[in-house]
Amino acid sequence: MAFPYKRGAETMIPDGEYEAVIHKVSIFNNPDGTDKLIVEFSLEDGSLFSHFFTPGFPSFDHLLVVAGVKLDKAEGEFDEQKLVNKMVKFTTKITKATNGNEYCNVVSLEEIEGKPKEEEEEAPFEEEEEKKSEE
Numbered sequence: 001m002a003f004p005y006k007r008g009a010e011t012m013i014p015d016g017e018y019e020a021v022i023h024k025v026s027i028f029n030n031p032d033g034t035d036k037l038i039v040e041f042s043l044e045d046g047s048l049f050s051h052f053f054t055p056g057f058p059s060f061d062h063l064l065v066v067a068g069v070k071l072d073k074a075e076g077e078f079d080e081q082k083l084v085n086k087m088v089k090f091t092t093k094i095t096k097a098t099n100g101n102e103y104c105n106v107v108s109l110e111e112i113e114g115k116p117k118e119e120e121e122e123a124p125f126e127e128e129e130e131k132k133s134e135e
Contacts, residue, residue: 009040009048012104017091019044019112022066025080028052037063037080041088051106062109087112 020041028036037053037060053060061071067082090109096102 009050011050012094012102013043013049013092015093017089018049019087019089020049022083022086022088023048025083027080039063039083041090051104053106059106059109066109066111 018041020043022039023042024040026038028038030036034055036055039051039053041049041051043049053063063083064071064078066086066088067078067080069076069078088109089112090106092104093107094102094104
């Protein structure tokens with residue numbers, strides 16, 4: 001008997017700029033320090049990329065802006081689920097830590113105005129149907 005499995009999101013992708021839709025957001029309750037957000041991105045090729053965002057780092061501030069949070073206060077709370085389905089552009093950079101491990105870091109993140117790609121692809125089909133019904 002074969003064991004079915006589904007692999008999780010990749011945590012290392014090459015340095016570069018990517019466009020993606022935020023697929024999933026969850027909270028990582030860190031027993032050793034500050035809690036983090038785990039953000040899973042659906043890349044243009046359909047693959048998934050997961051990244052930890054830690055409060056206090058610039059990329060976390062970028063994430064707050066995408067969620068619609070004003071950066072006028074040093075601390076607060078926000079609904080992390082507001083990030084789901086947002087189209088974003090982000091830049092990654094692989095860095096080597098002092099312990100010798102390599103990590104893929106998101107160094108910038110911004111929202112792309114517009115609808116998620118799935119909705120954009122459906123729109124022309126709907127327009128064609130409307131044209132046919134008008135004839």
